[in-house]
Amino acid sequence: MKQTDVVVIGSGVGGLSCAALLARYGFDVTVCESHSIPGGAAHGFERQGxxxxxxxxxxxxxxYSPSVNPLRQVLDAVGVDLPCVTYDTWGCCLPEGDFDAAVGAEQFCEVLGRLRGEAAVLEWRRLQQVMTPLAQAAIALPPAALRWDIGAALTIGRFAPTLAKQSVNFLKLTGPFSRIMNGVVHDPFISNWLNLLCFLLSGLPASGTNAAEVAFMFADWYRPGVALDYPIGGSGALVNALVEGLKKHGGELLLNAHVEQILVEGNKAVGVRLRDGQEIRARRAVVSNASVWDTLKLLPEGAISPTFRSQRQATPECDSFMHLHLGINGQGLPADLACHYIVVNDWELGITAPQNVVLVSIPSILDPSLAPQGKHVIHVYTPGNEPYALWQGLDRRSQEYEQQKRSRAEVMWQALERIIPDIRSRCEIQLVGTPLTHERFLRRYRGSYGPAISSASGLFPGHGTPLPGLMCCGDSTFPGIGLPAVAASGMIVANTLVPVSQHLAMLNRVGL
Known part of the structure; x- marks a missing residue:
């Protein structure tokens, strides 16, 4: 039996952010990861170089630092660096045609002018005027200042002057973004574009995406001098940086350590039991970075009320993914190839329709170290629009499964052929991932992207539970699917477990 202060279940970015910050705060922390590789849905892997x-x-x-990105704030707080290469342009293959888009408001106005004319440009500028104060409100209170106890009065209080100025705008950020968009936007292309961005942010269209998420994006993407980043070494380097921060401050990461059950004694979570029978006892808390549905599976009967269990189990989920990972011969490719592309097949189908949106990433354009010389790595995926029901019950070793993989992967090949027409003849490695791959290797419930909770109808499950000693972080706890949201969730849990004085000292360290 092992003793520690805090056990974190899962080494996704939310769990690692929480664990690394807790270690920096002085806690004895143990992270249990079921997979042989840390990082959860953000892990990296290697095949033949x-x-x-x-x-x-x-x-x-x-x-850059200080940054509004909670993930950068975590890295700053634990004292590790993450070298990045910057860029500002990606490719778009839309029903209107193929073009390059970029962060920065002026460049998008140029695109609009070419595609839709001056009236659309004026409409976009009006939207920017509406969003400017909302964007300022969205970043007025950094998630790093949040904690779930009375001490929040002090940590949030340091931002009181700024918050007071933004009080009117805060109310406008509480509902769906469509409420703001529909009052300003009438051009169909702009409407489709904003619905696409909302889908990529939350897995939902504008009618279900929280206005604060979109305002945060406007604050980050449409400001002067903005650039996008790519970590040198890929997402694996990002995960390694968080692991470095964890270990630097004495924390421990256990791989191939599958948590079978959360231990409950005297109506309190006191640790975990691993599949091999080992028990790890937690003196302070158990933090689950597993999804809301998977966390419920770990709790013994009677640990929580049937009502709470059924409410959490009923949390709606986004659809899953198809993935295509390719290693290709890069000889003779166009010199102006972008590192990312967004492909939309048909606006009329709806932005969330199965296989309607395909994303393409060629990160070795930015970071040649990701592939052997003269080669490229490519990741193509359908982002949260692949129905799990199509795959449920299939035997992964069956011919039916292989046939369905080939069939459902075809939309990704076709999207990629719009960018690299001879892609099929260039391939040296081909890996196809399905919702069952997501479910098996990433421990994702039904292979899901995460909760599909509309901002018009509900709240995220949150960090707390009715079981003392058990807290949750990750994409089931904080609005906005993606790295900033999960990093914020991990910070909030870590902050809640420490005295306010330590929390305030951390805010000073990261320049907030």
Whole structure:
């Protein structure tokens, strides 16, 4: 039996952010990861010299400090660096045609002028005017200042003057973004574009995406001098930086350590039991970075009320993914190839329709170390729009499964052929991932992208539970699917477990 202060279940970015910060605060922390590789949905892996990202491909706010990105704040707090390369342009293959887009408001106005004319440009500028004060409100209170106890009065209080100025705008950020958008936007292309961005932010269209998430994006993407980032070494380097921060301050990461059950004694979470029978006891808390549905599986009967269990179990989930990981011969490719592309097949189908949106990432354009000389790595995926029901019950070793993989991967090949027409003849490595891959290797419930909770109808499950000693972090706890949201969730849990004085000292260290 092992003793520690805090056990963290899962080494996703939320769990690692929480654990690394707790270690920096002086806690004895043990992270239990079921997989042989840390990082959860953000882990990286290698095949024959090609280094692949399993998940995220678009990053911002990581290459400078102080940053509004909670993930950069975690890295600053634990004292580790993350070298990045910056860029500002990605490719778009839309029903209107193919073009390059970029962060920065002026460049998008140029695109609008070419595609839709001056009236659309004026409409976008009006939207910017509406969003400017909302964007300022969205970043007025950094998630790093939050904690779930009375001490929040002090940590949030240091931002009181700024918050007072933004009080009117805060109310406008509480509902769905469509409420703001529909009052300003009438051009169909702009409406489709904003729905696409909302889908990439939250897995939902504008009618279900929280206005604060979009305002945060406007604050980050449409400001002067903005650039996007890519960590040198890919998402694996990002995960390694968090692991470095954890170990630097005495924390421990256990791989191939599958948590079978959360131990409950005297109506309190006191540790975990691993699949091999080992018990790890937690003196202070157990923190689950597993999804809301998977956390419920770890709790013994009677540990929580049937009502709470059924409410959490009923949390709606986003659809899953298809993935295509390729290692290719890069000889003779166009010199102006972008590192990322967004492909939309048909606006009329709806932005969340199965396989309607395909994302393409060629990160070795930015970081040649990801592939052997003269080669490239490519990650193509359908982002949270692949129905799990199509795959449920299939035997992964069956011919039916292989046939369905080939069939459902075809939309990704076709999207990639719009960018590299001879892609199929260039391939040296081909890996196809399905919702069952997501479910098996990433321990994702039904292979899901995360909760599909509309801002118009509900709240995220949150960090707390009715079981003393058990807290949660990750994409089931904080609005906005993606790295900033999960990093924020981990910070909030870590902050809640320490005295206010330590929390305030951390805010000073990261320049907030």
């Amino acid at each position: 090609f280094k692949f990202d399993s998940g995220p491909s678009l990053y911002s706010g990581l290459s």
